[in-house]
Amino acid sequence: MKRIASFEVDHTVLEKGMYISRVDGDVVTYDIRTRKPNVEEVMDNASIHTVEHLFATFVRNSQFTDRIIYFGPMGCRTGFYFLVRDMAHEDAIKLTRDAFAFIASFEGEVPGVSAVECGNYRDHSLEGAKKEAEMYLPVINNVTVKSLEY
Secondary structure, three states, X not given: OOOOHHHHOOOOOOOOEEEEEEEEOOEEEEEEEOOOOOOXXXXXXXXXXXXXXXXXXXXXXXXXXXXXXXXXXXXXXXXXXXXXXXXXXXXXXXXXXHHHHHHHOOOOOOOOOOOOOXXXXXXXXXXXXXXXXXXXXXXXXXXXXXXXXX
């Protein structure tokens, strides 16, 4: 079988950051890497889950709502994938930065956390999500269009 693009990235040299993982027509997949792979401890599931709910809610309520395709965790638990359509890289970086700032300062009830709205509603950690966002903010604050390349 043909190897998928993400397996072509050398994870032994990959640093925390935001990268263009792939481009499919007008859809760009961003690799939002919150951990240095195979070096740092991976994120826990409850924190990942809450980051996912808060980030997705934030970006889908932004001015770019119609351009958001998907946001979700990597199976390796070292980051997230963020898929957008027809969006400038500068806007994707700013939106990601704003989303993590939103998560870091979020107070209140996490959206979509009930048995009706979520398939695993008991597995959330707002405290953990906020900690993840706080740790990633210095990273995303240094991302530029030029640094998006692996």
